Amino acid sequence: xxxxxxxxxxxxxxxxxxxxxxxxxxxxxxxxxxxxxxxxxxxxxxxxxxxxxxxxxxxxxxxxxxxxxxxxxxxxxxxxxxxxxxxxxxxxxxxxxxxxxxxxxxxxxxxxxxxxxxxxxxxxxxxxxxxxxxxxxxxxxxxxxxxxxxxxxxxxxxxxxxxxxxxxxxxxxxxxxxxxxxxxxxxxxxxxxxxxxxxxxxxxxxxxxxxxxxxxxxxxxxxxxxxxxxxxxxxxxxxxxxxxxxxxxxxxxxxxxxxxxxxxxxxxxxxxxxxxxxxxxxxxxxxxxxxxxxxxxxxxxxxxxxxxxxxxxxxxxxxxxxxxxxxxxxxxxxxxxxxxxxxxxxxxxxxxxxxxxxxxxxxxxxxxxxxxxxxxxxxxxxxxxxxxxxxxxxxxxxxxxxxxxxxxxxxxxxxxxxxxxxxxxxxxxxxxxxxxxxxxxxxxxxxxxxxxxxxxxxxxxxxx
Numbered sequence: 001x002x003x004x005x006x007x008x009x010x011x012x013x014x015x016x017x018x019x020x021x022x023x024x025x026x027x028x029x030x031x032x033x034x035x036x037x038x039x040x041x042x043x044x045x046x047x048x049x050x051x052x053x054x055x056x057x058x059x060x061x062x063x064x065x066x067x068x069x070x071x072x073x074x075x076x077x078x079x080x081x082x083x084x085x086x087x088x089x090x091x092x093x094x095x096x097x098x099x100x101x102x103x104x105x106x107x108x109x110x111x112x113x114x115x116x117x118x119x120x121x122x123x124x125x126x127x128x129x130x131x132x133x134x135x136x137x138x139x140x141x142x143x144x145x146x147x148x149x150x151x152x153x154x155x156x157x158x159x160x161x162x163x164x165x166x167x168x169x170x171x172x173x174x175x176x177x178x179x180x181x182x183x184x185x186x187x188x189x190x191x192x193x194x195x196x197x198x199x200x201x202x203x204x205x206x207x208x209x210x211x212x213x214x215x216x217x218x219x220x221x222x223x224x225x226x227x228x229x230x231x232x233x234x235x236x237x238x239x240x241x242x243x244x245x246x247x248x249x250x251x252x253x254x255x256x257x258x259x260x261x262x263x264x265x266x267x268x269x270x271x272x273x274x275x276x277x278x279x280x281x282x283x284x285x286x287x288x289x290x291x292x293x294x295x296x297x298x299x300x301x302x303x304x305x306x307x308x309x310x311x312x313x314x315x316x317x318x319x320x321x322x323x324x325x326x327x328x329x330x331x332x333x334x335x336x337x338x339x340x341x342x343x344x345x346x347x348x349x350x351x352x353x354x355x356x357x358x359x360x361x362x363x364x365x366x367x368x369x370x371x372x373x374x375x376x377x378x379x380x381x382x383x384x385x386x387x388x389x390x391x392x393x394x395x396x397x398x399x400x401x402x403x404x405x406x407x408x409x410x411x412x413x414x415x416x417x418x419x420x421x422x423x424x425x426x427x428x429x430x431x432x433x434x435x436x437x438x439x440x441x442x443x444x445x446x447x448x449x450x451x452x453x454x455x456x457x458x459x460x461x462x463x464x
């Protein structure tokens with residue numbers, strides 16, 4: 001539908017974080033809409049366009065409104081949202097509006113339980129390094145409506161969470177990537193089936209000519225790939241050596257089976273900026289997404305210049321034989337397993353606000369772990385889950401105490417064995433018990449590491 005059909009309509013914006021504020025500003029300034037907005041935090045309601053009316057949703061007559069834009073964090077079952085939808089108010093996302101504003105650009109959307117930020121940033125970098133006009137955002141970086149308008153030669157590369165996908169209305173991706181899936185956010189979705197259904201919405205509204213990229217290394221996504229049907233453009237990706245689409249074999253060599261015979265694209269085992277088999281999955285998904293727009297040579301050049309993302313198995317520093325790695329983004333067990341399988345001689349910092357699965361899925365992946373240091377709300381629960389593990393476990397309470405103890409033990413281990421151990425923050429937990437966000441937790445860990453090593457303040461880093 002043309003964007004002009006929304007001009008002058010009446011919208012309610014519920015939640016005034018970065019996305020909500022960008023949406024309110026766009027609706028007022030570019031569409032002349034009548035906007036009412038609300039956020040539970042009074043400070044968030046300040047600095048809006050003058051015409052925006054601030055009003056509690058519980059006082060609203062929803063029959064007067066045409067559209068609702070809500071924060072992805074607000075569930076559809078929330079009372080005010082339910083009332084609005086029951087009254088026939090149409091739910092919109094900022095992603096919908098962004099595409100209506102710039103309909104000629106190419107949209108590459110990425111989701112998955114783990115790796116979506118790295119894959120999104122990598123795809124953006126690959127396209128930019130080839131000289132194309134690219135904007136990267138969504139759940140990573142800037143809200144879609146804060147980005148400049150691109151024409152038919154431009155690319156929007158958008159990370160979309162399951163929460164964002166539940167609000168998608170008209171948006172359709174020219175390239176939709178679903179990397180992987182494992183249990184997460186069960187407090188919102190309740191069942192694995194509902195979580196998969198939310199992720200599957202990334203393919204909603206696609207035309208048969210649009211591309212679907214699906215990681216098929218587990219049963220659920222292989223089943224989903226089959227369900228997408230015949231007559232659509234589908235690329236399966238795998239890191240288990242399955243010969244279909246784009247794969248990486250057990251040695252890390254990436255093959256593209258669209259070529260006859262299959263073509264070796266890159267040896268992923270030889271690049272160190274994205275360590276671990278989970279990053280092989282991110283890379284094969286990225287190539288499957290961009291191969292229609294780039295040559296192999298452009299892809300390789302872009303991959304080799306990509307620096308990775310902060311808080312994702314980030315190498316912080318090396319000091320006297322000990323490496324510090326910040327994997328604060330590992331907010332669930334599956335993400336931590338990926339780190340445990342990627343690094344050797346680990347002194348692991350784990351804990352925080354536990355997810356439903358706890359630490360149990362990690363118990364079979366402790367072969368490289370020399371010690372575990374627990375912190376946060378999950379400390380007692382994780383200690384119980386680890387009681388039969390053949391690894392020393394220390395209950396430390398705080399991140400500082402855990403890092404200090406792990407570093408001391410890692411130093412002793414390095415001196416005794418001559419090996420180079422790693423103090424790894426990969427919590428398998430959310431951060432909200434002690435920190436504002438996983439970024440806050442990771443930044444504090446970096447500061448602690450620099451302080452322990454007597455290296456002062458860490459340098460400012462620019463993220464990709």
